[in-house]
Amino acid sequence: MGIIQSLICRECKKEYKPQFRYICEDCFGPLDVKYIYPNNIKRELFESRKEKTYWRYFEFLPIRDKNNIVSINSGFTPLQKSTNLSKDLRLKSLYIKNDSVNPTFSFKDRPAGVAVSRAKEINLKAVGCASTGNLASATAAHAAVARLPCYIFAPADLEPVKISQALAYGAEFVAVEGTYDDANRVASVIGDSKGIGIVNINMRPYYVEGSKTLAYEVAEQLNWQVPDYLVIPVGSGAMLNAICKGFEELCEIGLVNDVSNLKIIAAQPHGCSPIVDAFKSNSNEIFPVEKPNTIAKSLAIGDPGDGIYVLKRLKQYHGIAESATNQEIVNGILKLSKTEGIFTEPAGGVSVAVLQKLVESGKIDRDANIVCYVTGNGLKSTEALVGMLPKPSTVKPDVQMVSTIIR
Numbered sequence: 406m407g408i409i410q411s412l413i414c415r416e417c418k419k420e421y422k423p424q425f426r427y428i429c430e431d432c433f434g435p436l437d438v439k440y441i442y443p444n445n446i447k448r449e450l451f452e453s454r455k456e457k458t459y460w461r462y463f464e465f466l467p468i469r470d471k472n473n474i475v476s477i478n479s480g481f482t483p484l485q486k487s488t489n490l491s492k493d494l495r496l497k498s499l500y501i502k503n504d505s506v507n508p509t510f511s512f513k514d515r516p517a518g519v520a521v522s523r524a525k526e527i528n529l530k531a532v533g534c535a536s537t538g539n540l541a542s543a544t545a546a547h548a549a550v551a552r553l554p555c556y557i558f559a560p561a562d563l564e565p566v567k568i569s570q571a572l573a574y575g576a577e578f579v580a581v582e583g584t585y586d587d588a589n590r591v592a593s594v595i596g597d598s599k600g601i602g603i604v605n606i607n608m609r610p611y612y613v614e615g616s617k618t619l620a621y622e623v624a625e626q627l628n629w630q631v632p633d634y635l636v637i638p639v640g641s642g643a644m645l646n647a648i649c650k651g652f653e654e655l656c657e658i659g660l661v662n663d664v665s666n667l668k669i670i671a672a673q674p675h676g677c678s679p680i681v682d683a684f685k686s687n688s689n690e691i692f693p694v695e696k697p698n699t700i701a702k703s704l705a706i707g708d709p710g711d712g713i714y715v716l717k718r719l720k721q722y723h724g725i726a727e728s729a730t731n732q733e734i735v736n737g738i739l740k741l742s743k744t745e746g747i748f749t750e751p752a753g754g755v756s757v758a759v760l761q762k763l764v765e766s767g768k769i770d771r772d773a774n775i776v777c778y779v780t781g782n783g784l785k786s787t788e789a790l791v792g793m794l795p796k797p798s799t800v801k802p803d804v805q806m807v808s809t810i811i812r
Contacts, residue, residue, distance in 0.1 A: 407440055407463060407464055407465055407466045407467050407468060407469070408440060408441040408442075408443075408469075409423040409438055409439070409440060409441075409467050409469070410439045410440055410441045411423060411439045412424075412426060412436040412437065412438060412439070412610055413436065413437055413438075413439045414429035414431070414432060414434045414435070414436055415434050415435050415436070415437055415714070416429065416432050416434030416435075417429060417431055417432045417434060419431055419432075420439070421436065423438070423467070424527075425527060425529075425600075425602075425607070426610075427606070427607050427608070427609050427610055435609065435610070435710075435711075436609075436610045437610060437613075437650070438467045438610055438611065438614055440465060440467075440654075442464070442465075442657075442658050443464055446464065446658050446659075446660065448625075448629055448660055451625060452625070457478075457480075457481045458476060458478050458479055458480045458481055459479060459480030459481060459515055459518075459615065459618035459621070459622065460474055460476055460480070461480075461481065462618055462621050465617075465621070465654060466519055466614055466615070466618075467519065467523055467610075467611045467614050468519070468522050468523060468526055469526060470526065473522055473523075473525050473526040474522050475518060475521045475522045475525055475547050475550050475551045476518065476522075476550075477508045477509075477514065477518065477546055477547060477550055478508060479507045479508055479509075479514035479515060479518055480507070480514070480515060480618055480622065481622055482502065482503055482504050482506055482507060482622070483501075483502075483503045483506065484500050484501070484502050484503075484622070484623060484626040484627070484776070485500065485501045485502075485503055485745060485747070486499075486500055487499040487500060487501055487744070487745055488745075489744035489745060490740065490741065490744040490745050490757075493740070493744060494760070494761060494764050494765075494771075495764075495771055496764065496771050496773075496775060497771060497772045497773070497774075498772075498773070498774045498775065499775045499777065500623075500627075500632075500774075500775065500776045500777070501741070501745060501747060501776075501777050501779055502619065502622075502623055502776055502777070502778045502779065503747055503779050504619070504778070504779060504780050504781070505747065505748070505749055505750070505753065505779055505780070505781055505782035505783070506782075508546065509539070509542040509543045509546050509570065510539075510542075510781060510782035510784065510785060511539040511542070511543065511703075511750075511780055511781035511782065511785070512539075512616065512619065512644065512778075512780040512781065513539040513540045513542070513543035513544075514543045514546070514547075515615035515616055515618055515619065516540075516543075516604065516605075516612040516613060516614070516615035516616050516643075516647075517534070517540060517543035517544045517546075517547050517604055517612070517615070518543070518547050518615055519611055519612060519614050519615035520532070520544075520602065520604035520605075520608040520611050520612035520615070521544065521547035521548060521551055521553070521602070521604065522547075522551075523602075523608060523611040524551075524553065524602035524604075524608060525551050525553070529553075529600060529601065529602040530553075530554070530600060530601070531553055531554040531555065531556065531599075531600075531601045531602070532544060532547075532548050532551075532553050532554075532555055532556075532601065532602040532603070532604060532608075533555055533556035533557060533558065533576075533579075533592065533596065533601055533602070533603050533604070534557060534558070534592070534603060534604045534605050534606075535558045535559070535585070535588050535589040535592040535593075535603065535605060535606065536557060536558075536559060536571075536605070537559050537560070537563055537567055537568075537585055537702060537703075538567045538568070538702065538703055538785065539703055539781055539785070540604070540605060541557045541559065541567075541568050541570075541571035541576065542568075542570040542571045542574070544557070544571070544576070544604050545557065545570075545571040545572075545574035545575065545576035546574045548574070548575070548576065549574045549575050554577070555571075555574070555575065555576040555577065556576065556577050556579050556592075556595075556601065557571050557576045557577065557578050557579065558579045558581055558588040558589070558591055558592035558595075558603075559578065559579070559580065559581065559585070559588050560580070560581060560582075560583060560584060560585055560587070560588055561580035561581060561582050561583075563580075567702075579591070579592075579595075585705075585706075586707070586708065589606070592606060593606045593607070605643075609643075612643075613643050613646070613647045614647070615647075616643065616644045616647035616648065616651075617647040617648060617650050617651030617654070618651065619644070619647070619648050619651065619778065620647075620648045620649075620650075620651025620652045620654075620655065621651055621655065623635075623776055624652065624655055624660065624661055627774075627776075629660060629661055630661070630774070631652060631661050631662070631663065631664055631666075631667055632667070632773075632774045632775060632776045633666070633667070633668060633770070633773035633774045633775065634667075634668045634669075634670060634769055634770075634773055634774070634775045634776070635648065635667065635668070635669055635670065635775075635776050635778070636670040636672060636756050636759060636760045636775065636776070636777040636778060637669065637670065637671060637672065637756070637778050638672050638673075638701075638704055638752040638753065638755050638756045638778060638780055639671045639672060639673050639680055639704065639709070639715060639726075640673075640703060640704040640705070640706040640709065640752075641706050641709045641710045641711050641712075642671075642680060642709045642710065642711030642712050642714060642715035643710065643711045644780070645669065645671060645711075645715050645718060646711050646714045646715060646718060648778075649669065649718050649721075649722065652664045652667060664722075666723075667722050667723075668722055668723045668724060668725075669718055669719055669722040669723075669724035669725075670724060670725050670726075670727070670759060670760070670763065670769070671684070671715055671719060671724060671725070671726040671727075672726075672727060672728075672729065672755045672756050672758075672759035672760075673704060673726070673727075673728045673729075673755065674699035674700070674701035674704050674705070674728060674729060674730075674731075674734060674751070674755050675699065675728040675729060675730045675731070675733075676694075676697055676698035676699030676701075676705070676731070677694050677697035677698070677699050677701070677704060677705045677706065677707060678694075678726075678728040679691050679692055679693060679694050679707065679708070679709060679712060680709060680712050680715050680716065680726055681726040681727060681728045683712070683716060683726075684716060684719060684725075684726035685726070689713065689716060690713075691708070691709060691712035691713060691716075693707045693708035694707035694708075695707060699731060699734075699751075700731050700734060700735070700751050700786075700789040701734055701750075701751035701752050701754070701755050702751070702786065703750065703751070703752045703780075703781060703786075704751075704752050704755060725763060725768055727759045727762060727763055728755075728759070729754070729755050729758035729759050729762065733754075733758040733762070734751050734754040734755055734758055734789070735751075735754065735789065735790060735793050736754075736758060737753070737754035737755065737756070737757035737758035737761070738750075738751065738753065738754035738757070738783060738789070738790065739790075739793070740757055740761070741753065741754070741757050741779070742783070747779060748782065748783035748784065749779045749780075749781065749782065749783050750780075750781035750782060750783050750785050750786045750789070751786055751789050752779075752780050752781050753778075753779035753780060753781060753783075754789075756777050756778055756779060756780075757777065757779075760775070760777050798810075
């Protein structure tokens with residue numbers, strides 16, 4: 406299994422033993438997992454494995470004992486070669502990384518699964534998360550398999566449908582009066598004081614490791630070639646940073662040749678795009694959005710925890726940050742559905758909309774090899790399309806009459 410050398414501060418590079426810790430005690434920077442890589446890892450090792458989940462890369466995930474893996478068979482999702490959408494956008498090579506088909510229908514199964522597995526390994530008594538949807542479901546599902554209590558911290562006025570999936574898995578809803586940021590703060594304090602593994606807070610160094618498998622899978626599915634562009638939806642920025650880390654690790658151990666020409670596209674919704682705003686103003690500082698206003702609720706994080714690191718990645722990888730309006734997001738959802746048969750939630754609509762915008766403005770080379778990440782299923786947020794779809798017409802049960810309107 407993965408051999409953890411240490412937890413290393415992203416800022417001052419101080420190293421710690423891999424314990425229940427997530428912030429540097431010297432500079433308060435975030436901690437990342439540092440590994441001792443096995444010698445002579447070859448591509449054939451992974452290609453020969455029958456395990457069709459992200460755990461096929463267990464040498465590079467932070468679990469020491471395979472018996473502690475908590476799996477619901479997530480990952481190794483399709484990398485779908487686009488035919489119709491690429492034709493409409495006049496692109497030579499476009500792939501859709503479709504994480505909407507994970508067991509709880511979003512990419513959050515990856516980080517949640519790794520974090521809950523690590524919580525089990527270090528004998529935590531319970532897990533939880535601050536979430537308004539996808540992460541709640543993913544954490545609760547893994548907690549159910551691990552037989553661990555699960556606590557979901559979210560605003561009290563959250564629509565019941567947003568956490569119904571998590572509650573079905575047996576999670577307990579801690580309804581916090583206030584905003585998501587208030588719920589996040591309460592989860593942080595309770596997690597530390599009660600010894601609960603809050604996957605996206607005090608388990609974060611291990612949690613983000615799950616998302617880097619989105620890089621591993623894309624590389625393997627492209628026969629170990631690195632794409633020219635990655636289009637990634639951005640909320641907190643953790644996934645984008647993890648994907649970059651994943652490609653860098655593959656390069657470090659020799660499974661891919663070079664990542665220096667990789668170009669990263671950060672896609673955010675217009676009503677909550679603090680990273681895009683900072684990028685366009687050439688600022689190294691992120692100014693929080695106090696009241697996000699977008700249909701892309703899963704990306705509506707006004708104060709992105711990894712925002713400054715996304716800006717660094719964009720500079721490192723010749724990147725671009727762009728936003729999409731609500732109308733452009735809806736158009737992106739429908740365009741992907743009608744061309745490739747993939748029904749995505751608004752976050753995926755943001756990716757498609759930003760891809761189209763940058764292609765049409767000449768900022769993405771039409772001859773390039775492009776991967777567009779779709780991270781969640783459209784059935785989770787059908788309200789985004791209310792009023793945008795045609796209403797069905799009613800007819801009498803008369804075959805002859807119906808035949809006159811069917812062309």
